[in-house]
Amino acid sequence: MGPCEARVTDETLLDYWLETDAAGVELLEAHLFTCASCTARLEEMQALHAGIATLGREGRVSGILSRSLLNRMQRDGVRVRLYSVSPGETVACAVFPGDDLLVAALRANFANAERVTLSMVSTHAPLAAPEELTVSPSDTEVLWAVSAAHGRTLPSMRLQLTLTTVDADARVLGAYVLEHTAIEPR
Numbered sequence: 001m002g003p004c005e006a007r008v009t010d011e012t013l014l015d016y017w018l019e020t021d022a023a024g025v026e027l028l029e030a031h032l033f034t035c036a037s038c039t040a041r042l043e044e045m046q047a048l049h050a051g052i053a054t055l056g057r058e059g060r061v062s063g064i065l066s067r068s069l070l071n072r073m074q075r076d077g078v079r080v081r082l083y084s085v086s087p088g089e090t091v092a093c094a095v096f097p098g099d100d101l102l103v104a105a106l107r108a109n110f111a112n113a114e115r116v117t118l119s120m121v122s123t124h125a126p127l128a129a130p131e132e133l134t135v136s137p138s139d140t141e142v143l144w145a146v147s148a149a150h151g152r153t154l155p156s157m158r159l160q161l162t163l164t165t166v167d168a169d170a171r172v173l174g175a176y177v178l179e180h181t182a183i184e185p186r
Contacts, residue, residue, distance in 0.1 A: 004037040064118070064133055065143045070103060081148070084141075085161075087174035094181045099148035106142045108163050108173040110135045115166035116173060118144060123158045132166060156182045 008031060032039050065073075074080050079098055084105040085091045095102060110116070117130040133142060142163060159178040165171045 004035050006031065006035075008032075008035075008038045008041075063145060064131065065103065065145050067141075067143060070143055070145075073101070079148075083178065085176045085178070087176065090177040090179060092179045092181065094183050095148050095151035095154075096183060099151075102146045102148055102151045104144045104161065104176070104178060106144060106161060106163060106174060106176055107140060108142070110139045110173065111137050113137075113165045113167075113171075113173060116142070116163050117166055118142060119162045119164070121160045121162075130164075151180075152183070154180060154182060156180060 008028065012028065032042060070080065079100045080103055081093075081096065081099045081101070082103045082105060083091050083093045084107065086107045093102070093104075106118075108116075113135055115132060116135055117132050119130040135142070144161070157180050159180055161176040161178065163173040165173060
């Protein structure tokens, strides 16, 4: 086999592997059967995911996730505690002994936004520098994940999360409050 003449994009390979896009599957599989380069890239993605799932079960994943990656991690046995919150809402949350990963699904209307920042402030201090994200007008949520192992070390506190557009207006798309209750170990 020679070099790839019709390189498949990373997004197409990821959609295929995560089973999120059924369109063109037969053509893609025919290409993968004859193209060692694209097949090797797909295998690298599969190995990367296996590592991410292992890290998730070990409580070593944090940051922004896609819904398809979160679903795949759950199918692979990562135990997720998911809290969905809409702008202006306050949600009680906690970390329980069997949890591997905590996820806050921050709902918002991204119709007029291309980039947003996620800022996090606790009753004690800012938790991290604002994180800048690319969003699509069709998105309905941002998934922010924290390892359950880290969550178990946190005291009871109020956590304020804010999504703001990265543009001249710097519009707040959503302000969310998580009331975290520390669970005492038995």
